[in-house]
Amino acid sequence: MHGASRIIVPDIDAWSLFMPYVLPDRVYTAAQVRELDARLIAAGTPGIELMQRAAEALWQVVQQRWPHQRQMTVLCGGGNNAGDGYLLAKLALQAGWQVVVWAVADPQTLQGDAASALQAARADGVDIQRWHGQALLAGVLVDALLGTGLSGEVRGDYVDAIAQINAASGPVLSVDLPSGLDADRGVTLGCAVIADLTVTFIGLKLGLLTGEGPDYSGELLFAALADGEAADPSFERLSMARWAKTLPVRKQAAHKGHFGHLLIVGGGQGMGGAIMLAAEAALCSGAGKISVATRPEHVAPLLSRCPELMVRGIDGVAQLQGLLEQADALVIGPGLGRDSWAQALLDAALEWQGPRVLDADALNLLAERAAPVTLGADTVISPHPAEAARLLAWDNARVQSDRPAALARLVDLLGCSVILKGAGSLVASTDAALPAVCTDGNPGMAVGGMGDVLSGLLGALLAQRIPAARAARYAVLVHALAGESAASGGQVGMRASDMFIPIKALLNQREAE
Incomplete structure (x- = not known):
């Protein structure tokens, strides 16, 4: 079991929505988090803006944890996690880092906001290459392969990509959820990325917190990305902020x-x-x-x-x-x-x-x-x-x-x-x-x-x-x-x-x- 680590962030209210910080007490299922995401978009926050905020949160972590690496390898899949990865690659390139993206899913199959993120990365000159078994993984390794939508076992090129991430020597940062980890049950779906640090978004997922989840997610940070309407969670994360007053103060005449x-x-x-x-x-x-x-x-x-x-x-x-x-x-x-x-x-x-x-x-x-x-x-x-x-x-x-x-x-x-x-x-x-x-x-x-x-x-x-x-x-x-x-x-x-x-x-x- 891993406790949450606090990252000190600028005292700016707008930034507090999408900078990684202490874990919240509300815990959700994967389906509930997707519903929260949909609510934020329906309430007026564009999906591409949420992706940009996610990338900013990830970039802040990279700069604070591994500032001297100056090299990043991003592995992208075919969903919205890939969009976060492409935008993170763009930020790192703009900061002068050496960056390469390995696309495990065909970039042409991306849709919606993820496709827009890909286009933005390409427009800035990010080096995007199709995945192959001899791909070089160097610097900070970013796992943007698979998200909460995975329901069956990991298959195809993703198995090989996950194995190579786990065998590499660089620090591993997972986007939202280590690829291959079940977001609800905290079990691996055939195989999963072993991250040094995971930044999760929108809502805290139970699978990150129990079973095998803590061993695969490593240090866990949370970024809300937007100030949305609270929804009923599935679990409560225990914290002294709520439970410290369980025992009443003893009276002098006790x-x-x-x-x-x-x-x-x-x-x-x-x-x-x-x-x-x-x-x-x-x-x-x-x-x-x-x-x-x-x-x-x-x-x-x-x-x-x-x-x-x-x-x-x-x-x-x-x-x-x-x-x-x-x-x-x-x-x-x-x-x-x-x-x-x-x-x-x-x-x-x-x-x-x-x-x-x-x-x-x-x-x-x-x-x-x-x-x-x-x-x-x-x-x-x-x-x-x-x-x-x-x-x-x-x-x-x-x-x-x-x-x-x-x-x-x-x-x-x-x-x-x-x-x-x-x-x-x-x-x-x-x-x-x-x-x-x-x-x-x-x-x-x-x-x-x-x-x-x-x-x-x-x-x-x-x-x-x-x-x-x-x-x-x-x-x-x-x-x-x-x-x-x-x-x-x-x-x-x-x-x-x-x-x-x-x-x-x-x-x-x-x-x-």
């Missing part, structure tokens, strides 16, 4: 009862670390009281590490019932295991009425049931792709091939809030809130225990009476941002326990404002 009693259940034989991570994360996340129900052998290590916990060693359901009666919220799953002890505890947790989190082995046990269980709006589940596949009776590849569809199906099947973890984690719930995508976090978080930390954080928010749908979104955001903070010393070697201090700091941002 006591621990105001912040809930969280019960965490797990830690089967040989798996005490998972329950320990979840419990300590909950301690850092503001729950008033935390009880842990676990195997008796884990009691002493838990109390030794965290004396603030109330730890109970249990052998079966009878000992769990009293703890459930006292709880305001429940987490079950970290290190739970899949034996009869674990199954009996899960059965009790499913009968309990209240806000709860199901994760890890609780989900694996749930998947083994003969029929789906309706969990309810107060429940949050947080599967990784393999756990989601088990719940859906799909394979892992099917989940990853359409993460938005898998998310929606899980919500429909189980009737709860769902966090589909992974690069560009997705969140959805049974209420009317938009599904959400998280663009923060980093690959250093791909280590054991990170999911247990998220479960503890989620449980603590539920204990503090944050509604499940809201808690799911806020927890995912805080968890990802904590990962960014924890990676400040490097991604390699990160530990799940590195998250505790950043989580506490992030949850206290509201009070610091």
Whole structure:
């Protein structure tokens, strides 16, 4: 997962519409972006003007990121992305750069604004040549091949062109979308350009943010191109600008009862670390009281590490019932295991009425049931792709091939809030809130225990009476941002326990404002 990088732009309102800047919070499907584009044109902004603004945005990026290259190779296809590429080539040539355009699609087949852009580039003397397998790719490589209209696998000369871009040594800039990447699902359509940087236009596309999207798009920047009428998005991009005030400021007269009693259940034989991570994360996340129900052998290590916990060693359901009666919220799953002890505890947790989190082995046990269980709006589940596949009776590849569809199906099947973890984690719930995508976090978080930390954080928010749908979104955001903070010393070697201090700091941002 890649966070957005900010480019400083001139303090000129007119330029702010088409200079690359921070990512917006509204996320659209490819069809919606095409509709937004059509609306802008219908409202009076000519299509060729939008292309010119796109080229200006791209040129600003090139000058700021690679000012000393002085050489550019643009690969153009047969759609509007090609028009952006031709106009960018014209700008670079006017600035004295050495420029060549390789036309992978016959330029004579271009229509409308793209054809006008081609004519403008030709009129200025841009060197435009037909693509062939021995084409030389030098300097900054601009991918203006394929856009959001691609529906099937990449074919023909485009396959060879993409392969040569990926094998070249120069920096790669993709126009709107890396060619070959599905704009809605974040999967490659046979093959795709691996960009160092992508500038996307009009509306932010979900496929850039989840699944394989971040690995192919590289650093991602956004340029609106015009100030058009806002349309209803398909997803929300999670950001602290909206979610920082999820936890209310604590009153001076507050006591621990105001912040809930969280019960965490797990830690089967040989798996005490998972329950320990979840419990300590909950301690850092503001729950008033935390009880842990676990195997008796884990009691002493838990109390030794965290004396603030109330730890109970249990052998079966009878000992769990009293703890459930006292709880305001429940987490079950970290290190739970899949034996009869674990199954009996899960059965009790499913009968309990209240806000709860199901994760890890609780989900694996749930998947083994003969029929789906309706969990309810107060429940949050947080599967990784393999756990989601088990719940859906799909394979892992099917989940990853359409993460938005898998998310929606899980919500429909189980009737709860769902966090589909992974690069560009997705969140959805049974209420009317938009599904959400998280663009923060980093690959250093791909280590054991990170999911247990998220479960503890989620449980603590539920204990503090944050509604499940809201808690799911806020927890995912805080968890990802904590990962960014924890990676400040490097991604390699990160530990799940590195998250505790950043989580506490992030949850206290509201009070610091």
